[in-house]
Amino acid sequence: xxxxxxxxxxxxxxxxxxxxxxxxxxxxxxxxxxxxxxxxxxxxxxxxxxxxxxxxxxxxxxxxxxxxxxxxxxxxxxxxxxxxxxxxxxxxxxxxxxxxxxxxxxxxxxxxxxxxxxxxxxxxxxxxxxxxxxxxxxxxxxxxxxxxxxxxxxxxxxxxxxxxxxxxxxxxxxxxxxxxxxxxxxxxxxxxxxxxxxxxxxxxxxxxxxxxxxxxxxxxxxxxxxxxxxxxxxxxxxxxxxxxxxxxxxxxxxxxxxxxxxxxxxxxxxxxxxxxxxxxxxxxxxxxxxxxxxxxxxxxxxxxxxxxxxxxxxxxxxxxxxxxxxxxxxxxxxxxxxxxxxxxxxxxxxxxxxxxxxxxxxx
Numbered sequence: 001x002x003x004x005x006x007x008x009x010x011x012x013x014x015x016x017x018x019x020x021x022x023x024x025x026x027x028x029x030x031x032x033x034x035x036x037x038x039x040x041x042x043x044x045x046x047x048x049x050x051x052x053x054x055x056x057x058x059x060x061x062x063x064x065x066x067x068x069x070x071x072x073x074x075x076x077x078x079x080x081x082x083x084x085x086x087x088x089x090x091x092x093x094x095x096x097x098x099x100x101x102x103x104x105x106x107x108x109x110x111x112x113x114x115x116x117x118x119x120x121x122x123x124x125x126x127x128x129x130x131x132x133x134x135x136x137x138x139x140x141x142x143x144x145x146x147x148x149x150x151x152x153x154x155x156x157x158x159x160x161x162x163x164x165x166x167x168x169x170x171x172x173x174x175x176x177x178x179x180x181x182x183x184x185x186x187x188x189x190x191x192x193x194x195x196x197x198x199x200x201x202x203x204x205x206x207x208x209x210x211x212x213x214x215x216x217x218x219x220x221x222x223x224x225x226x227x228x229x230x231x232x233x234x235x236x237x238x239x240x241x242x243x244x245x246x247x248x249x250x251x252x253x254x255x256x257x258x259x260x261x262x263x264x265x266x267x268x269x270x271x272x273x274x275x276x277x278x279x280x281x282x283x284x285x286x287x288x289x290x291x292x293x294x295x296x297x298x299x300x301x302x303x304x305x306x307x308x309x310x311x312x313x314x315x316x317x318x319x320x321x322x323x324x325x326x327x328x329x330x331x332x333x334x335x336x337x338x339x340x341x342x343x344x345x346x347x348x349x350x351x352x353x354x355x356x357x358x359x360x361x362x363x
Contacts, residue, residue: 006044006051007058008080013043015083015102018279021137024098026052035274052096059087059098067183068096077165077181079105086141086167101137103167107149108142115143116323118286118316119268123150126202128265128289129222133234138270139282140231141167141207147229148205152177157202162192164207175203182207193217197224206230212247219256222263236320236343237267237287237309238302245300261298264289269320271341273333281332283341285309285320321347 010030014022019032024047029040068074073090084103110120122130132140145168152175159175164182186192190213196204209215209230222228234240245256269285296304309317324338339345
């Protein structure tokens with residue numbers, strides 16, 4: 001993509017500042033999110049209507065502009081030099097706003113992401129369902145990309161991704177990777193998922209499970225001998241499983257529970273936490289699809305899953321609080337940040353008592 005003038009300068013300054021996100025909105029300076037905090041880029045003037053029009057025409061082609069005018073919001077992605085960005089345009093009070101997320105062209109390794117051992121071992125699976133959850137901007141896409149790349153580097157297989165839009169770009173290594181973008185390579189997630197059953201994949205990455213039909217097909221893919229990775233905007237493992245079941249009418253829910261119980265390999269929930277010095281680090285909750293977990297899912301007893309995670313650590317389970325305590329113990333984050341992030345703050349240990357072996361290795 002040809003990006004010129006002020007927009008290129010904004011992208012350069014934001015990248016140098018290690019911003020994760022950029023926002024262009026009319027009557028404000030460009031905004032950048034650095035270490036979780038959003039603030040104006042003082043080097044640049046206020047974005048007026050003409051400047052916003054220039055930004056849109058540099059970022060979007062004619063087809064995308066037509067879609068934006070028709071739908072009033074749009075997802076897209078683009079590369080500039082060595083950097084890649086995921087974007088969204090939406091209207092508020094009748095005016096367009098652009099949000100951009102920086103996606104580095106180099107996919108971080110599982111070590112750099114700081115994945116727990118149980119999550120790293122998922123790359124060896126030949127089939128099953130791995131779900132990633134957390135709020136927008138918590139790093140799910142990066143974690144999924146790092147696992148896909150680990151498979152790409154170690155297994156001779158066929159990897160198929162279905163994304164909206166494509167974020168990280170994979171280059172064929174030991175595996176062959178085909179990446180399909182909704183709106184360009186396929187008309188919808190559902191159509192691409194149905195076609196995937198006939199496209200001979202070994203590993204399928206589904207960017208997001210959005211509706212009952214796409215969830216049902218994703219479960220079928222996992223049942224039919226594929227390793228499937230997907231994501232949801234949920235907070236923790238029990239809520240993720242409840243959300244999948246609850247989108248279906250009551251008469252179908254027992255069947256969905258059975259499918260989940262038989263296919264689930266793991267649920268990985270994550271949060272990004274400010275480091276002591278600078279930057280962000282991921283904290284992970286991990287639910288592994290053991291026999292005990294499968295039984296609870298089948299019986300609809302998801303509220304008991306957290307007890308399993310606390311008791312059966314040797315199976316690879318890990319609560320978010322275990323991960324946070326580990327990061328505090330290693331001096332990577334403060335106890336205050338851990339308390340602000342935890343689902344159950346009462347489980348955050350006093351700093352002098354935090355045990356370095358409670359949770360995963362930190363990056």
